[in-house]
Structures are given as C-alpha cells and as structure tokens.
Amino acid sequence: MEKIPPPTLRSRPITLTYDIPTSKIQKFWDGIKEGKIFVTKCRNCGKLNFPPVADCPACLSSDMEWVKLSGDGEIETFTHIPVKPPTFQSYDDYTIAIARLKEGVRVLAWLTGVKLTDTKVGMKVKLVAKTTPEGTPTYEFVPIK
C-alpha cells in the first residue's frame, strides 16, 4: 500500500548568491590566468600558506610576499564523486585529491587524466593552472607521465 505524504504548505522561495571579496589575494587568481600558481610567504616568520592569505595565522604579520609553486607533488588521499551537488550536475563524475607539494604546502583539487582504478596514494602529480571552458579560473592535478 502506498503511503500518502502528510499535508504541507510551500514556503516563499529564497535564492542566495554571495559576492566574495578577493582584492587581498587577487594576485593568486591573476596568476592562474597566466598559467602560474602562487602561494603567500610571510616575510616575518617565513611560513608558506596555501590557500594564500593576506595575514599570517602563525605570527599575525601582514607583510606577505608571493612565491610561485613548482607544482610537483604527491597524492596523500583522494575520492571519486558520482553523487554530485546540484551546481555540479553538468560535470562528469570527478576525482578530488589532496597532494603535498615539494614546497611543503598541501592543495585540494580535482585530479584529471587518470582512471580511478589507477589512482594511488603516493602517486606523483603536477599541479597546473587552468581556465574552464566557462572562463572560470581554477587549478588541477595531472599525473606525471
């Protein structure tokens, strides 16, 4: 026997989008357009930060410099997503990985160009800057051949 759902009243809809300020780390997004990935380095304590920051969480100095990453890294962990959020429905199923880069920082990004069954913890990858077909700046890991 099919269960009849209880009566409900539909609320008025609400749509939220946010304009996220990027001025303090705009160099990062500009760098991607030039095919480069930058991180911030604290001039006071030397800490390298990814994601990039305008203010150092370690020593609270706001004196930062931009350093270009080599992109060379090693996969620490990964997952593969067949059940995607609504705003990602138009994409093929994707693999997300976290890799530690040679410089010591970790990055979370998509891993492309390798089958899930061939993906392993410890695999060497390269982090590359990318602009999506829709024009969005991003970055991703690709396997080192």
Place this chain on the structure above:
Amino acid sequence: MRKVAVIGVGNAKFGVRQDVNLAELTFEAVKPAFEDASITGKDVEFVALGSVGAWYEESLPVVVVSEYCGLSGAGLVRCEAACASGSSALATAYLDIASGHDDIAMAIGVEKMREVDTSTILELIGRAGYYLWEFHNFGMTFPAYYALHATAHMAKYGTTEEDLARVSVKNHKYANMNPIAHFHREITVKDALESPVIAWPLKLYDCCPVTDGAAAVVLASEKKVKELKVDTPVWIESVASSSGTANLTNRENYVGLTAAVRASKRAFKDAGVNPSDVEVATVHDCFTIAEIMAYEDIGFCKKGEGAKLIREGQTEIGGKIPVNVDGGLKAKGHPIGATGCSMIYELTKQLREEANPRQRQVPLKKYIALAHNVGGTGHYCYVTILRR
C-alpha cells in the same frame, strides 16, 4: 566549578517527520524531559538550542521552539557547531550551571532536514568546510570529506571496505531494536558492499541518513538535585571541546581527527578516568570510517587498530566497549543539531539501566559513559563523560 547533573531527558522519534513542524517536533522531546525531571518550563532559567538550520523556514529557531514549549522568558541562546551543535548547547547549559549563574538549564537539539530535497542538502553541507577552496571549484560533498579520510586510513593501516561495512551492520542491528531510530532494518556486509558508491570508497550504507529529530536534556545544580529529591542523577564529569582547521589541507593527517584526540584527552583528565573505565559510548559515526577513527582518537584502541576492534565484535554489547548500541548516527539517524543531545539521552538511559528494550542495556559496574560528537570533519569535537 559546581557539580552538574542530568535530571531529565527526552527524545522525539527520529525519521522523516513531515507530519510535524520544527516547534512540534521539539515539543516531542521537551515535554518528556520536563516529565522525567518533574519540572515545568517555568523552572527553566536558561535554554541553549543546538540547531544548524537553513533547511527549515525559521531564522530564529530558539525563540520559536521556546515559545511553543512554554519556555519563553528563560535566557535563550542558539549554538552552532555543525553536527556537534547539540553538544555545544549541552556545554553552554553545563557552564551556566557549573559557574553558579543558574540552577536549572536546558540543552535542546533539533534539526528539521527533510523540508528540502536531498540534492539541496548536498549543496548546503558540501560547503561545510572552507567554501572558496573546497567547494567553489571542486564540488566537495559531505561524504567526500570523510571519504578522503577513509582512503588515507585504508592506505596506511590496511582497513578494508568490509571493515567499514561491519560498522554499518552493527549499527543497523541495534537501530532495529531501538523504537526511536530512523531505520528498523538489519543489513548484511554484502548489502553494504553492494550499495551504490556515494564518494568512493564510501557507499550508501557507509553514510548516515538525512533525518528529522529533536532531543532535550534538563541540567541542574547539586543544590537543585537535593531540593527536587532526584533519585538517579547522572553527573556530568567533564565536557571538553577542541577544533581543527577549516581547510582540510591544513590538517596534520587524514587518518584521525586531531580535535577528537585533544577533546578526549582533556575530557579524561578533567573527569579523572581512563578510556578503559568507560563502559558504554556513543561516538560520531556520520560515516562508517568516522566510527573506526573515533575508537582510535578516544583511545579505546591504539592508532590503526580500530578495524580490529570492529572485526572482533569488541564494540557490541558483551564486548570490551559497547559503542552506538542505540544505532548510532548511521541508523538511528543524524538530525545534526539534535545528535549531541540525543547521545546524552541514550547514555542517561543506559546509566539509569533504563535502555529500551532491555536487550539493548549494557551491563555496568563503574557506571561511566562517554559521548563523542564531531562537528564538520573534525572542525569541532566535543567529548562528554557521564557517571551515575
């Protein structure tokens, strides 16, 4: 700090509860808690509500549910610690009494998640990390955050997909016995392994459901316990909390939750007990890997030996340390703001030897219980130790 006791608990039936709204669902937990404590709403001086919201229509839930439950006039605060919001409400109410500020306070947890569809939930909880660096370009889902931990744990310690499935089988078994649980269905390891992949290596049966639910806890000072002649007060020995970074990339590792390790150490120190003293525990099994990591982070076993504990059945009733014998988040359900208070409901019942049904009662000698409640992916962790 003054001693604080749990003197009343209530728990609404968990599940898809589109037969009630936010306030009505909360009432189902609050009224039994009042009755259990032999008090009325007028006796309550302070209310802390754990609720995350966004999936229900109200913006000021603590005001709405307090009016409906006859609590208007009490001091009110809404607490947010993601999936540990209920524990953050408990900690807030606990401190209100321990500090000497009030003599009777309530911690209430409620979440009404089924008023929106599952894909909206994925969109909202996928952002429960650091939006710009994890969701915006990469579409992290909540299962994905824990899947990253599962992959790392499997690679480092040889934990298998079967081990993860065993957690689900155990928790479904106990939920099937628990009248307030969302799911009343036993499953097999094979069912779990053959269920669809949600975020590899996690499958459908590795994931907790999206649940509506509420739970309420009445707390009192020692003075009030004597005045009300409470016969079986359950004392809060410690409530400890810690946190982890918003970005997963800034964590120490992916094989455990540092916030849980730190909160556990502090909770044991403050209570003056050891992990081996705990006789029953509720741990945060939003995903099966989370329960295995919890065994290790709390100290029920050594790091990397969590899978061995589940394989040997040591976390079932009759084992070394029974865990989540109410069905856990996995099968009792996880109405995220309610979970922390629901853990205290279960442990209070266990410590009073009132587990329903009797087959779910854990045998006790020391009468010490522990609740481990994680918010986000180790963004927050609360560990509470209770003793009768």
